[in-house]
Amino acid sequence: MTRVRTTTNELAFPFSLRPMVKDDIDQVSTIERESFPTLWPPTSYRKEITNKIAEYIVCVCDHEYLTVTKQSNGWRRWLRKKGTLVTVKKRLVAGFLGVWYMGGEAHIVTVAVKGEFRRRGIGELLLIGSLELATARDAQVLTLEARESNNIAKALYAKYGFLEAGLRKRYYSDNHEDAVIMTTPDIKTSGFQQFISKKKKEFDLRYGTNSREYL
Numbered sequence: 001m002t003r004v005r006t007t008t009n010e011l012a013f014p015f016s017l018r019p020m021v022k023d024d025i026d027q028v029s030t031i032e033r034e035s036f037p038t039l040w041p042p043t044s045y046r047k048e049i050t051n052k053i054a055e056y057i058v059c060v061c062d063h064e065y066l067t068v069t070k071q072s073n074g075w076r077r078w079l080r081k082k083g084t085l086v087t088v089k090k091r092l093v094a095g096f097l098g099v100w101y102m103g104g105e106a107h108i109v110t111v112a113v114k115g116e117f118r119r120r121g122i123g124e125l126l127l128i129g130s131l132e133l134a135t136a137r138d139a140q141v142l143t144l145e146a147r148e149s150n151n152i153a154k155a156l157y158a159k160y161g162f163l164e165a166g167l168r169k170r171y172y173s174d175n176h177e178d179a180v181i182m183t184t185p186d187i188k189t190s191g192f193q194q195f196i197s198k199k200k201k202e203f204d205l206r207y208g209t210n211s212r213e214y215l
């Protein structure tokens with residue numbers, strides 16, 4: 001992984017968060033398929049990014065691009081009379097997260113990191129993003145469900161103050177596994193806000209500073 005030093009000589013984390021846009025959907029859907037192979041039907045992100053009660057963010061790589069060849073349309077086709085294929089450079093999406101807001105609660109409906117980018121802090125950065133979004137939206141708590149066997153995800157949430165609050169029996173239709181409900185304490189309290197500030201400082205020290213362009 002390339003690490004870049006910023007002008008202030010701090011280590012820069014070469015990933016940033018921003019809202020998910022239509023152009024990200026192909027990459028997000030591929031990560032979803034790879035991360036949740038039994039999920040059916042797949043999520044319609046085209047619908048979800050226009051869902052008024054939802055918010056989706058992606059973590060993009062600052063220095064890696066994906067070159068995609070696609071069918072040109074409209075003015076592009078008119079400009080390039082030679083052919084109908086154009087090459088587009090897209091930011092590489094390393095992970096994504098979605099939140100639904102319902103009655104004072106921010107519910108994390110999905111979070112996943114592309115296989116080869118795991119264990120580099122991207123899951124953490126996405127979770128920090130969701131906590132910042134939920135605070136900006138004036139939510140009181142963040143909640144989510146995780147498979148009981150998903151110890152990796154449970155460890156990530158526990159690190160950010162989520163506590164196990166109960167079980168949804170046989171919640172997952174593919175294998176009837178139970179879901180563990182995890183929830184934060186009241187995120188508006190100064191105690192929790194101090195805890196999150198400390199976590200963010202620890203993150204920056206370990207991985208470097210990063211840009212978050214979604215608030």
Ligand SMILES: CC(C)(COP(=O)(O)OP(=O)(O)OC[C@H]1O[C@@H](n2cnc3c(N)ncnc32)[C@H](O)[C@@H]1OP(=O)(O)O)[C@@H](O)C(=O)NCCC(=O)NCCS
Pocket residue numbers: 035036111112113114117118119120121122123124125145146147150151152153155156159
């Ligand atoms: C869960 C997931 C999003 C974590 O993303 P990630 O970018 O690899 O996680 P991070 O590198 O930010 O790790 C953050 C913390 O998660 C936990 N964690 C991550 N990978 C772990 C592993 N392989 N083993 C144990 N704990 C792990 C640790 O607590 C880690 O903190 P630490 O580095 O101080 O030990 C990723 O594994 C994933 O996409 N899994 C498949 C989809 C999924 O299960 N989503 C959750 C649905 S509820």
